[in-house]
Amino acid sequence: MPLGEFDLIAQYLAPLSAGLPGAFSLTDDAAALPVPPGQELVVTTDAFIAGIHFLDTDGPARIAQKLLRVNLSDLAAKGATPYAYQLVLGLPAAPDAAWLAAFTAGLAEDQARFGIRLSGGDTVRAPGGLMLSLTALGLVPQGGMIRRSAALAGDALFVTGSIGDAWLGLQAKLGRLTLPAAAAAFCDTRLHLPEPRLGFGLGMRGLARAAMDVSDGLLQDAGHMARQAGLVVEISAADIPLSAAALAAGQPLTDLLAGGDDYEILLAAPLEAEAALQSLARDNATQLTRIGRFLAAGEGGDGLRLLDAAGQPMLIGPRGYQHF
Amino acid sequence: MPLGEFDLIAQYLAPLSAGLPGAFSLTDDAAALPVPPGQELVVTTDAFIAGIHFLDTDGPARIAQKLLRVNLSDLAAKGATPYAYQLVLGLPAAPDAAWLAAFTAGLAEDQARFGIRLSGGDTVRAPGGLMLSLTALGLVPQGGMIRRSAALAGDALFVTGSIGDAWLGLQAKLGRLTLPAAAAAFCDTRLHLPEPRLGFGLGMRGLARAAMDVSDGLLQDAGHMARQAGLVVEISAADIPLSAAALAAGQPLTDLLAGGDDYEILLAAPLEAEAALQSLARDNATQLTRIGRFLAAGEGGDGLRLLDAAGQPMLIGPRGYQHF
Incomplete structure (x- = not known):
């Protein structure tokens, strides 16, 4: 009615x-x-x-x-x-x-x-x-909001949770790939019911130097963080946290990294803060992974380098979602 | 591009x-x-x-x-x-x-x-x-926001500016009526570029007991003010401020009162505040008109009575805009 x-x-x-x-x-x-x-x-x-x-x-x-x-x-x-x-x-x-x-x-x-x-x-x-x-x-x-652009050269890059699950959930939903039942259910939940990392976010005040949530693709978002700080970020592909579902799905890593809708926290912090951040992550039942580091700009690239296991730069296609 | x-x-x-x-x-x-x-x-x-x-x-x-x-x-x-x-x-x-x-x-x-x-x-x-x-x-x-529902029985009802111009502008725009050139231009401006009464609004703190802006039609909005205060509002049709353009257009008053998009301020205040409010209106180059009064409920009606020049209740059709 x-x-x-x-x-x-x-x-x-x-x-x-x-x-x-x-x-x-x-x-x-x-x-x-x-x-x-x-x-x-x-x-x-x-x-x-x-x-x-x-x-x-x-x-x-x-x-x-x-x-x-x-x-x-x-x-x-x-x-x-x-x-x-x-x-x-x-x-x-x-x-x-x-x-x-x-x-x-x-x-x-x-x-x-x-x-x-x-x-x-x-x-x-x-x-x-x-x-x-x-x-x-x-x-x-007052003055306590964690900014996106405040990373310093030498800071490490961390990310909560795992990356790419929501993109896999979307591909499965659109019929572009088939996942085993348990993985399909997991990725579907990750797509539709992201978990805002509120406890972790509150706790990282005073530990993290800069942060943003990963909504448009990890590569694009990390690139924004670096460029807005006048830096380059170097990400180690082998260190990206993937769920069991994502590992089993066997899709190209660069698709997972550009897919977006992850709603995990990407943060820059000095290495000395790592132990405290890991402890905070455990307290909030959140995984936290160090995936890269920030370097002074001028060392080449446009804010972002993705390195393979041998430390060699990988080719990056589309970095993430753009509305237009 | x-x-x-x-x-x-x-x-x-x-x-x-x-x-x-x-x-x-x-x-x-x-x-x-x-x-x-x-x-x-x-x-x-x-x-x-x-x-x-x-x-x-x-x-x-x-x-x-x-x-x-x-x-x-x-x-x-x-x-x-x-x-x-x-x-x-x-x-x-x-x-x-x-x-x-x-x-x-x-x-x-x-x-x-x-x-x-x-x-x-x-x-x-x-x-x-x-x-x-x-x-x-x-x-x-703190605590200074002027509420919509705070009118008291005995308060007078005032409105800034004039009512119905935007509705006339819309009718002209839709080709439903023709206005003389000057009136058409005036009503078109009233429709597209309402004048937020910010100076008057600031100044009425401490003078007005309750207020809202007229966006969905004066009758509907005044009815909300009264019902939410547990009161009835009695509006004198002859006192409604009409612009020269509206007077000349000769459209039914109830259409002007239900038309909406006026973006004038409707306010309840004790009669003792009237002189100060009129002075405030002059300082802000805004017209202010007393158009009615609030009465205790139980005197009949559903929050709203519109009276003709003889003090007799007028029939009210649709009171204003509803989205659904």
Whole structure:
């Protein structure tokens, strides 16, 4: 049964703001959000478009959870504590109660899991297809946000988790390759339900010099980190952490490295911080792998070198996802 | 000539963040925004979809400026000072340099005029048509946001500016009516370039008890204000401020009142505040008109009564815009 705009907000969205007094149960045009003394706001936005970022057949709960998690992954990589989020729901047709119930149940589950609440947003008609956008607000101590571009020459490059699983999950979903059942299930979960590394991210404040989350492909993202710091990053292909599923799949490593959607944290830190970072990773049940190092620029290349087991530069094709 | 995603950000969007150090020239995945001690954040989001909120033929600068201004209008109605905004650009095709130049020039002009800067966002491909979303951040003294639902019985209802011009502009644009040239130009500007009442909004802190901006039709919005306060609002039709263009157009008053897109401030205040509010309006070159009063509920109706010149209730049809 189709719902009106105000019923939709009152019945399905307002409950997601419970516990956040400044959201005024979504009855106002704006939220009022206090920021504790000594803290500052970290703000990040990701938009999700049907047919580009997800398929309508993914199901409402998984679409909602991935949208929230990719934004939480940005907060994690910045060392921020989740606070609140603004949600844009662009719906192609009159909202369907069952669809909305599943969509908001997915959000409610992840809100409780990751500690964030809905502060507001907008609900509009979008005849061109479902389109979603989320702006996540987090908190860090003043000046404490971990920057993307702050790596120094000599820093090591680390990455959490494993790389390429989501790309394999996407290839399998699109029918381009077949994975054994267990690997298919694992990669499908990695594609649709990335795990924002919030505990690790919080703990790495003071240890990591620079960080970002891997969303558009490890090679492209690591290249950004290096170039924005005026450096070159050298990555050892043999050290890239691959899951058992990815190892068994036997796909070209450069595809895994350019595939994107990993939502792992890529970080630069001095070697002296490695033991503390490894201990932090264990405490958060996250794998952490040293995969490269940053060098002064001028040693050639355009910010990025991928080395084979013999230390020789490998050819790199497309590095990652670009929208245009 | 089509542009890549990163060129688009560096060439067209990053300049809009100049002067906001925590935007890091849009080279990071998040912005870090300090909030001054004693202040809190006001957050509001509006999305704009091609064919619903604007036509592609409106032109990029006017689309951009209206998107920014409708969000600024929300900040104004909450008594907030503009701070920063996150922008989602969903582009149906590879971005065209001329289109982007005009779009961002429109934003730059209004940023300078209204004192707000771009802190970040997301740029994605949106095959279903241009879709935009903006989350605006403002600042108020802690606890100082003017709420929508805080009117008290006995308060008077005021509105800035004039009502119905944007609706007339839309009807003319759609070819449903013909206006004299000067009126057509006036109403077209009112439709595409609403004037956020920021100076008035700031000044009404401490004078207004409740406020919101009129975006979906005065009747619907005033009804929300009353119902959310557990009150009834009685509006005197003869007191509604109409522009010379609207008076001459001779359209039914209830259409003007339900049309929406006015982006004027609707506020509740005790009668004792009227002189100070009128003085504030003059200082800000804004008209302010008392159009009604709030009464205790239980006196009948569903939150709203529209009275004719004889004090008799008028029939009300559709009260305003609903997306579904």
